[in-house]
Amino acid sequence: MKVTHPNCLDLDPRDGDIELLEALTREFGFQPTQQKVGHWLTLGDIHDTLATEYAARREGACPSQRVFNRLREALQSDLIPRADLRPTCRLGVLADRGTREFLRRLEKQTCLDMPWSPYATMGNVGSILFLIGFLGGIVLLGVGLAMAGSGLLLGVLALLLMLRDKGRWPAGMVTLGDLADRVAALNHSKLGVVRDLPDALWRRLTAIAAEQSLISPQDMRVDTLLFAPRKSLMERLARR
Numbered sequence: 093m094k095v096t097h098p099n100c101l102d103l104d105p106r107d108g109d110i111e112l113l114e115a116l117t118r119e120f121g122f123q124p125t126q127q128k129v130g131h132w133l134t135l136g137d138i139h140d141t142l143a144t145e146y147a148a149r150r151e152g153a154c155p156s157q158r159v160f161n162r163l164r165e166a167l168q169s170d171l172i173p174r175a176d177l178r179p180t181c182r183l184g185v186l187a188d189r190g191t192r193e194f195l196r197r198l199e200k201q202t203c204l205d206m207p208w209s210p211y212a213t214m215g216n217v218g219s220i221l222f223l224i225g226f227l228g229g230i231v232l233l234g235v236g237l238a239m240a241g242s243g244l245l246l247g248v249l250a251l252l253l254m255l256r257d258k259g260r261w262p263a264g265m266v267t268l269g270d271l272a273d274r275v276a277a278l279n280h281s282k283l284g285v286v287r288d289l290p291d292a293l294w295r296r297l298t299a300i301a302a303e304q305s306l307i308s309p310q311d312m313r314v315d316t317l318l319f320a321p322r323k324s325l326m327e328r329l330a331r332r
Contacts, residue, residue: 100317101135101305112318115300116142136314139297155276156269159204163272165292166201168299179269183261186268190258204279207271209259218253225250 103112116138117123124141132138164177167186176185187194195206211219225246265271298309307316 099313099315100320101301101307102320103304103318112301112304115303116297119296119300132318134314134318135297135301135312135316138318139294139314142293142297155280156272159202159276159279160269160272162202162204163198163268163275165296166198168295177268179267179272181268182266183268183271191261192257192259195259204275207262207265207274207278210262211254211257212260215254215257215259218250218257220250221253222247222250 113123113129120142128141132141160179167177172186183191183194191212192209195209198204199206262274265274295309298312301307301312301316302309
């Protein structure tokens with residue numbers, strides 16, 4: 093495939109629009125009418141259609157599906173391949189920097205409450221040591237400040253272990269779909285008012301368009317043409 097125009101997807105004139113439409117249907121779950129598709133000349137035209145039709149239909153989607161879409165959008169910003177972001181994707185593969193940090197980042201990017209991540213081995217040991225240090229410090233306070241200080245030191249060590257703990261997934265939470273179900277339950281009231289990030293729709297559209305073209309999503313604009321403009325007969329004769 094060759095890019096014949098600097099601001100054009102250069103889709104195949106024969107079936108390029110069909111392939112793009114099929115990809116959009118798989119992604120957004122609806123198929124625009126032929127009349128609206130016939131008026132598509134630029135990416136901006138497609139975006140306008142999605143903003144009016146898809147946004148209205150999306151309000152009726154089930155909470156888990158809406159949460160999954162938001163989670164996938166947040167994870168795509170970390171350059172995780174789109175094909176890997178499915179409901180069956182295992183969370184252990186995605187949370188390479190620890191469960192607690194992973195959930196904290198998702199909470200910030202999606203504006204949704206995430207489930208609490210229980211302590212792993214290090215955190216459990218730290219919580220036990222903290223309890224021992226706290227109770228021991230109170231008991232040893234009657235013996236002397238020096239002895240009570242040892243209990244305080246043990247408590248500080250315990251806090252460090254708890255802070256360094258990366259957490260683990262709650263019981264029964266294995267896949268991205270499991271996480272979406274749990275987050276949907278935690279945010280039942282929020283889902284009625286929280287919306288996707290303002291540019292989320294555009295990012296999803298350009299990601300799909302990039303699969304059909306050699307232009308990167310960062311270089312696409314609202315006036316990016318779908319098909320290369322055809323030269324007139326006079327222009328072609330003038331070049332001979």
